[in-house]
Amino acid sequence: MxxxxxxxxxxxxxxxxxxxxxxxxxxIVLDADQYAKKILEPGQNAYHNIIDYFGKKILNSDKTINRKALGHIVFNDSSELQKLNQFTHPEVKRLMQEDQDRYIKDNxxxxxxxxxxxxxxxxxxxxxxxxxxxxxxxxxxxxxxxxxxxxxxxxxxxxxxxxxxxxxxxxxxxxxxxxxxxxxxxxxxxxxxxxxxxx
Structure with missing residues (x-):
């Protein structure tokens, strides 16, 4: 272990x-940012919650989230950052935990x-x-x-x-x-x- x-x-x-x-x-390095990118993909739970809250103005033409536009909103308003974190952190934690449990047995x-x-x-x-x-x-x-x-x-x-x-x-x-x-x-x-x- x-x-x-x-x-x-x-x-x-x-x-x-x-x-x-x-x-x-x-x-083995589990990178929270990689998981955070993954959960912003269309079809993921966090993706839908973020669009519902922040609106379609943060979408690219291909329906992916424009991280720069989202970043501009949340890094200038701490309450908006807190809101984004509520959508993303539990999902990131869940996915990381699954992988951690799998790898920790060997290394x-x-x-x-x-x-x-x-x-x-x-x-x-x-x-x-x-x-x-x-x-x-x-x-x-x-x-x-x-x-x-x-x-x-x-x-x-x-x-x-x-x-x-x-x-x-x-x-x-x-x-x-x-x-x-x-x-x-x-x-x-x-x-x-x-x-x-x-x-």
Whole structure:
């Protein structure tokens, strides 16, 4: 029986980079964002609830949800974000749980969940890792990566729990203020401890 390891961070903190590296190393990583995309597909329960609430204005011509249009609404209004989360989080949790139960018998399972602490999912983990960067680095990376203005970047970052807070609540912190190589070195050290039952 493996360990359930929560992996979290913030937008542009390097969580996906860490997640992909763990997959390359042969670990099972269940990515909440992938499940979130899946439940937005036409025919899914959450899809219908979202359209009923937010209206057809968030649909593309092919009836798929325009994530950018939806994002524009919810990242500028916390009550709308809360509403969206009510539709999506239970479905994501259900699908992830099914896969987790299947994989945990054979190996460690990493749960890549941006809102791990916010949704109290850390309680179900044996260990929690936060991929950390400074607030300034987060803004800069987000502006470069997504072409956001500084205000847009700050509004996205500030809609999440701060990385400083997540850092305090975690068992392990990967500091990603340096290079990708430095990040991977920390991941390798963690894996070594994990495989030798030192953690």
């Amino acid at each position: 493996g360990k359930i390891i929560g992996l979290t961070g913030g937008i542009a903190s390097g969580k996906s980079t860490t997640s992909n590296y763990l997959k390359e190393k042969g670990y 460690h399972v990493f749960l890549d969940i941006p809102l791990l602490f916010e949704n109290k999912r850390d309680k179900a983990c044996d260990l929690v890792i936060t991929v950390y960067v400074s607030y300034e680095a987060q803004i800069e990376r987000l502006m470069n990566r997504n072409g956001f203005t500084e205000d847009e970047a700050k509004s996205r970052i500030n809609s999440q729990m701060s990385l400083e807070e997540k850092k305090k609540m975690s068992d392990v912190v990967f500091d990603n203020n340096g290079t990708k190589e430095e990040l991977f070195k920390q991941v390798d050290q963690f894996i070594s401890k994990l495989e030798n039952n030192l953690i």
